[in-house]
Amino acid sequence: MTTATTIGRVHSWDLSTGVDGPGTRFVLFLSGCPLRCLYCANPDTWRMRDGRPATVDEVMARIERYRAFLDTSGGGVTLTGGEPLLQHAFTGAILRRCKELGLHTALDTSGFLGARADAALLADTDLVLLDIKAFDAARYRRLTGAPLAPTLAFASRLQRLGVPVWIRYVLVPGWTDDLTAVDGLGSFLAGLDNVERVDVLPMHKLGAPKYNALGIPFPLRDTPVPDADLTGRVRERFRTHGLRTA
Numbered sequence: 001m002t003t004a005t006t007i008g009r010v011h012s013w014d015l016s017t018g019v020d021g022p023g024t025r026f027v028l029f030l031s032g033c034p035l036r037c038l039y040c041a042n043p044d045t046w047r048m049r050d051g052r053p054a055t056v057d058e059v060m061a062r063i064e065r066y067r068a069f070l071d072t073s074g075g076g077v078t079l080t081g082g083e084p085l086l087q088h089a090f091t092g093a094i095l096r097r098c099k100e101l102g103l104h105t106a107l108d109t110s111g112f113l114g115a116r117a118d119a120a121l122l123a124d125t126d127l128v129l130l131d132i133k134a135f136d137a138a139r140y141r142r143l144t145g146a147p148l149a150p151t152l153a154f155a156s157r158l159q160r161l162g163v164p165v166w167i168r169y170v171l172v173p174g175w176t177d178d179l180t181a182v183d184g185l186g187s188f189l190a191g192l193d194n195v196e197r198v199d200v201l202p203m204h205k206l207g208a209p210k211y212n213a214l215g216i217p218f219p220l221r222d223t224p225v226p227d228a229d230l231t232g233r234v235r236e237r238f239r240t241h242g243l244r245t246a
Contacts, residue, residue, distance in 0.1 A: 023075025076104025114154025
């Protein structure tokens, strides 16, 4: 099978500005994720088999429709999910083709499958949006169902390779708002000279209707969303470590 005809499983695509990388982005959502984050807003992306089959050529044909617009806005293409590294060959092929077009590329990942990102894939990645969902290993496992260590190892590898990183930290009251843990993460990130910013993202419940439609209980249905004061305190804590926040 040639790269052009490599089959992936695609959930959907969208255009966004400011939150998925610089400029206006063509955001490709791939299906399949090994984590089960309690606050996940997209449970409909968990299973790869639920995605629509698509070839690299089909995806690139859609991206090229927006190429001039993406170029003009200083944007590019972001691969997200789900977890795009679950389909690492498909993800790598799309990143390569985007780079051949001169488009800025971003990879949104939890880092849990970072070992699947080979040197070629990362060479075609201009920016990694790395989701570090908690810094305490036990809490991370309870929150995601997976170990933290692979994500931290991937973060360190990206630093060694000099790949620019934006950290994404979802703020969940009672789960990720402990300021001691935030300080621990801030200290770790301050030691990585490739971290350009930390995005503190208040948990939301916009995905709750999807759980209802799928007949799945939403684990954090009764958890309050963080208020502006708590969000501000966590952002300030990251800034005390010399990190830029958003």
